[in-house]
Amino acid sequence: MKIAMNEMIYKLGPPEVVDPNWKFDAKVSQFELVKLIVVNELPFSLAKYKPFRDFAASLNPWFKVPSRTTVKNDCMENFKRNRLKVQQYFEKSTSRVSLTADMWTSNQKLGYLCITCHLIDSDWQIKKIVIRFFMMQTPHNAMNMYGVILKTIQEFNLEDKLFGFTLDNAPVNTAMINHLRENLVKKGCLLLKGKLFHCRCAPHVFNLMVQDALLAMKSVVNNIRESIQFVKSLQSRGQQFQEIINQVGCCFVRQPSVDVQTRWNSTYLMPESAIPFRSAFDALGQQDKEYEFCPTPIEWKMAESACKLLKGFYTATKLLSGSKYPTSHLYFPQLCKIKKILNRESSSKNTIIAHMVQQMEIKLEKYWKESYKSICVPVVFDPRFKFDLLEYMLKDFGSEIEANKWMLKLKKAIQKLFDQYSLEILVHHQ
Structure with a gap:
């Protein structure tokens, strides 16, 4: 078996590529399996699938794939070990750091909070480290968030190293940051008594401003969205629209795109991508009686003006993200x-x-x-x-x-x- 193993190693590459001192180490292979599962967000049950076990055996028959329970325990041990390294890194660090936090609700109606630490290391390299990612217990109010975030800051030895904390403009975040700032100022941990501590997320501020614009032109946006969905809903309609495009001479590489309604930047890109095909949509409205969403000339003009207005917001959001x-x-x-x-x-x-x-x-x-x-x-x-x-x-x-x-x-x-x-x-x- 060892001879066959050596032959397989030789086939992996020329002799100068393969380390001649390589020795099989089950612990190294087990760690690589853990890394594979974590990095690619694979289920722990991967370890029990026979095709995967057969694949691992074909590479190295000496490696016994651990059970899913062992893989899970190894993942948790690696997590604890790396968390300790991060804690020790911050404990020795003399640099200031900044935090960002975001909370959202999953499809299962569960709230999750992610806290990320941003810093410039001793080599002047920008780094960001996720220091906490967990499910928030209800209610998701300011005091609960304050307690969890303060505990996280203390666990990672960051109380006297904070400079700023960037959050979106939700009222609960503002209330939470006020509690946190009061606590840290009393301990003398913040510069300028915390006057620069709360940083409002710039893209979120832009988003709030743009939402007013999109609300004012809701009917225009809806007509353009319905128009694009109409020509994409059936293959025959897509072919018909492509023929009309060729007839009217719209020579554009990028086709009209439907937006993701929760992302204003994609809603901006939707009319922006549709405006060059205005003549094609107008012609479609004359040829197909089922098409009832064609924007009026006034609505097209309004869409052009709105895109001109929102382009600066889109560029700024992209840059600041x-x-x-x-x-x-x-x-x-x-x-x-x-x-x-x-x-x-x-x-x-x-x-x-x-x-x-x-x-x-x-x-x-x-x-x-x-x-x-x-x-x-x-x-x-x-x-x-x-x-x-x-x-x-x-x-x-x-x-x-x-x-x-x-x-x-x-x-x-x-x-x-x-x-x-x-x-x-x-x-x-x-």
């Missing part, structure tokens, strides 16, 4: 671009568009006043912008008097941050 590069310093420049779009479209002759812009500006003003410090401070640390951009752009968000007040407060906040970080560095070197 990145996970492999810093985004905090990009928020303010993108917000400035959106502000200019709103200023331009506020004088639109289309009353519906003008009303949409008005509602967006109300929400923007609300969130700006609540979080302008956390939005603007990161900009100063971007060598391309610094204070010059702030002084130039703040006047777009208020009067000259307000802009000067904001600028003064920002300079004081940054000076205090510098002083506190300098003190921390001094303490760590003593």
Whole structure:
């Protein structure tokens, strides 16, 4: 059997590829099985399937596939071992970190909360580590969330290392963060007494603003959605629509796409993808009596205006949703671009568009006043912008008097941050 095993190893690659000192280790193989199951989210029962066992035996007849219970226990042991490594890493770390958290409800009506830690390590590499993922017990109120998150922070030795906590704008999150900030400020753990601690999720703020726009043009969006679904519902209708496209000369590679209604960016992309095929939909309406959803010329024009308005939001959301590069310093420049779009479209002759812009500006003003410090401070640390951009752009968000007040407060906040970080560095070197 050993001779056959050596022959199989030789067949896997040239002799220089195979490690001549390789020795079979059942523990290594068992760990690789655990990694396979965890990384690919496979069921523990994979270990009991005969085809899988036969496959494993064909690779290495000496390896006995463990039972599903053993695989489960190994997974939990690896989880505990890695959690301990993360706890020890944070215990030794002297850097500040930031957190994000999100909660959602599954199809089984169960609430899940995920807490992620974001940091820059000693090699100046951006890292994110999921430190807690679990099912939240009801009720999902502020005090329950506060208790769970505080316990998590304490377990990972993060109380005195936190800088910011990014959450969406749900009222329960705001109430929770107030409890958490009060607790940490009393212990002297937060910089600037926690004034920069609560960071509101930028894409979520954009989402709230855009939802008003989509609500105002609900009938237009519904007609475009029904139109696309109509031509995609049957093969014969799809062929008929393709023939009409060829007749009217719509030469576009990308076909109209249906949105996922819970994601506003896909709802923006839906009319944006349908507008180039306007003439084809109009022709379909004349040829097929069953097609009753063709938007009117006024609705097409409204869709074009709305897409023009929402394009800036879509671009900003896509940029700020990145996970492999810093985004905090990009928020303010993108917000400035959106502000200019709103200023331009506020004088639109289309009353519906003008009303949409008005509602967006109300929400923007609300969130700006609540979080302008956390939005603007990161900009100063971007060598391309610094204070010059702030002084130039703040006047777009208020009067000259307000802009000067904001600028003064920002300079004081940054000076205090510098002083506190300098003190921390001094303490760590003593």
